[in-house]
Amino acid sequence: MQYFDLSRQYNLNDILTPFLSLEDLSQHEWYLAKISVDYDCLTDEDLVEGSITLKSHHNVQIELAWLILDNGHELQVLFKGIETSVSEQTLVIVKGARLVDEEGQELSAQALSLWIDGTLLNMLPHIRKEIKSRLNLWDYVDYDV
Structure with a gap:
């Protein structure tokens, strides 16, 4: 049984959300839980973008933004803010845990x-193929008739 000092104010979120290190997350088993696509077919934009939610068996979720680039001979899946130079916006969201370093910061x-x-990406070696396989990429490719 857990006891709390009622003379102090507690943030319920701090009590219910575990503090985890990157080493802790490395011990989790991860899988692709959700994929979403953000594509406006009314524009001439060649980029297909979206996000994925990776979930661990301890119910921790990591949301990553991705984009697909055509490099001339294949469609490449890149994770925004990780494998691209985009850094001015938050492109990674962690839910279900608060991440701390070795000093607890x-x-x-x-x-x-x-x-x-x-x-993480090494723990999921086929994640790019999974993203591509869940999309109908013919909708986004120009081809001659």
């Missing part, structure tokens, strides 16, 4: 991006 966005690029 809140984790920086740069450290989280490095972990996602170096660890």
